[in-house]
Amino acid sequence: MDSAFVIEKFILVAVIFGISLVIAMYSTYAERKVAAYLQDRLGPDRAGPFGILQPLADGLKMFMKEEIIPTSSNRFLFIAGPGLALLCACIGTAVIPWGSPVLIAGKTIPLQVSDINVGVLYIFGVVSLGVYGVMIGGWASNNKYSLLSAIRAASQNISYEIAMGLSIIALLLMTNTLSLKEIVDQQHGWRWNVLYQPLGFLIFMVCSFAETNRAPFDLPECETELIGGYHTEYSSMKLGFYLFAEYINMFVSSAVMAALYWGGYNYPGMDSMAVWLGPTWAPLFGTAVFFGKICAFIFFFMWVRWTIPRFRYDQLMNLGWKGLIPLAIANIIITGVVIAIIEKF
Amino acid sequence: MSTQVFYFVATLSIIFSLLVIFAKNPIHSVLYLILTFFTFTVHYVLLNAQFLAVVNFIVYMGAIMVLFLFVLMLLNLNKETEPSKSPLIKIVGVIAGGCLVVTLIGSLKSASITSPLILKNPGLGLVENLGKELFGPFLLPFELSSLLLLAAMVGAVLLSKRDEVEA
Numbered sequence: 001m002d003s004a005f006v007i008e009k010f011i012l013v014a015v016i017f018g019i020s021l022v023i024a025m026y027s028t029y030a031e032r033k034v035a036a037y038l039q040d041r042l043g044p045d046r047a048g049p050f051g052i053l054q055p056l057a058d059g060l061k062m063f064m065k066e067e068i069i070p071t072s073s074n075r076f077l078f079i080a081g082p083g084l085a086l087l088c089a090c091i092g093t094a095v096i097p098w099g100s101p102v103l104i105a106g107k108t109i110p111l112q113v114s115d116i117n118v119g120v121l122y123i124f125g126v127v128s129l130g131v132y133g134v135m136i137g138g139w140a141s142n143n144k145y146s147l148l149s150a151i152r153a154a155s156q157n158i159s160y161e162i163a164m165g166l167s168i169i170a171l172l173l174m175t176n177t178l179s180l181k182e183i184v185d186q187q188h189g190w191r192w193n194v195l196y197q198p199l200g201f202l203i204f205m206v207c208s209f210a211e212t213n214r215a216p217f218d219l220p221e222c223e224t225e226l227i228g229g230y231h232t233e234y235s236s237m238k239l240g241f242y243l244f245a246e247y248i249n250m251f252v253s254s255a256v257m258a259a260l261y262w263g264g265y266n267y268p269g270m271d272s273m274a275v276w277l278g279p280t281w282a283p284l285f286g287t288a289v290f291f292g293k294i295c296a297f298i299f300f301f302m303w304v305r306w307t308i309p310r311f312r313y314d315q316l317m318n319l320g321w322k323g324l325i326p327l328a329i330a331n332i333i334i335t336g337v338v339i340a341i342i343e344k345f
Numbered sequence: 346m347s348t349q350v351f352y353f354v355a356t357l358s359i360i361f362s363l364l365v366i367f368a369k370n371p372i373h374s375v376l377y378l379i380l381t382f383f384t385f386t387v388h389y390v391l392l393n394a395q396f397l398a399v400v401n402f403i404v405y406m407g408a409i410m411v412l413f414l415f416v417l418m419l420l421n422l423n424k425e426t427e428p429s430k431s432p433l434i435k436i437v438g439v440i441a442g443g444c445l446v447v448t449l450i451g452s453l454k455s456a457s458i459t460s461p462l463i464l465k466n467p468g469l470g471l472v473e474n475l476g477k478e479l480f481g482p483f484l485l486p487f488e489l490s491s492l493l494l495l496a497a498m499v500g501a502v503l504l505s506k507r508d509e510v511e512a
Binding site: 153157 | 376402
């Protein structure tokens with residue numbers, strides 16, 4: 001391994017890390033503005049012009065708050081919980097292809113940290129690991145509400161992981177690869193997977209909502225029943241970590257949805273753009289398109305949150321086990337039959 | 346390089362698996378078990394078996410251990426609820442464990458160090474090759490084992506259903 005390779009990857013990791021943190025930070029601002037717009041209010045407008053310094057003010061407030069660790073809690077796990085939640089949220093960005101290779105200073109640099117050949121499964125693994133932060137934090141708080149919330153989070157994640165995995169299988173039948181980079185490259189121009197797998201995308205999207213604990217699936221932090229859910233006992237930046245992890249999760253799952261189903265950095269007319277802009281700027285423009293799609297999905301997450309009320313717990317389980325899983329299996333069968341017919345003739 | 350990583354990770358595996366047994370709190374035991382499984386994932390990656398590595402990651406760390414943790418949290422085990430074991434059971438346990446240790450030592454003494462295993466095809470563990478092997482020469486055993494899993498699943502559902510009817 002030469003040092004240039006290490007430095008290149010290091011810079012890439014740092015940039016991606018920084019971008020995901022900034023996007024997560026401004027998602028909190030966007031969430032309030034979207035909520036305000038949907039409820040016909042103004043939203044935050046005091047810190048800076050249009051309130052754009054609000055996330056900084058929030059961050060400062062989080063740091064300044066008194067840090068309380070309950071005496072009867074499990075100290076180590078209480079601190080480890082939020083850290084684990086944030087870590088699991090961040091490592092998902094490693095395999096997402098952010099753009100086609102860019103030519104910078106005579107060197108072609110791939111805009112992806114690592115193109116492992118089981119990329120889709122890696123994402124799936126990271127998603128399934130994400131629940132540990134909530135579970136460990138909720139249990140270590142030694143609070144009944146937190147524990148109930150942790151248990152809810154665990155059962156919800158396990159239930160929706162199944163439907164999510166099944167919806168990905170139908171996609172993989174079509175793409176014949178597990179590498180995210182290859183899946184995105186196959187969707188060149190207009191051939192986005194959502195056109196061939198609309199049902200699969202719908203199931204995947206609903207499951208992403210459940211996996212990120214976003215409304216209408218935010219039962220782990222259902223304040224009418226559980227006070228604050230798993231982060232009831234948390235204060236200061238540890239609470240900030242949990243809230244932040246949710247926004248990073250939202251960013252990562254938006255990126256995964258955009259990459260798997262909505263063409264990633266592909267857009268119609270990209271070939272003529274590539275000729276026009278040259279090998280440096282065309283891939284960067286593609287990356288900008290990708291980020292545009294991600295932002296659209298993040299907006300969609302917020303739109304749904306402020307439109308649809310929270311599910312009841314039995315409704316959640318019914319939807320997952322009796323609605324989405326049979327649908328996903330039917331989707332696999334239909335996809336398989338259609339592929340078999342196409343290959344035959 | 347790879348050998349050193351192996352020894353480092355192997356040491357970690359042994360330490361974590363010992364901690365699984367010696368941890369007083371059952372929740373800590375499960376958490377150490379998760380770490381042990383994570384070191385196994387690293388072992389699979391070192392063996393260039395990426396698919397096995399990631400499946401181990403998803404199935405064991407992401408699903409089975411979440412269920413373990415889930416059940417333990419529901420049980421809420423602590424000192425008061427711990428069943429007290431009679432001394433007789435403890436003595437029987439010590440004897441049985443001792444027998445196992447003697448057998449293990451005996452079999453290890455007769456074993457000799459084998460030469461390191463070299464894969465004929467280093468890419469065997471990659472998804473594509475593994476899939477071709479599983480759905481080619483090993484199709485029948487593969488499908489039979491999936492049938493077995495399905496039967497177990499249906500059985501579990503049936504067992505949980507029967508109580509409902511009787512009650």
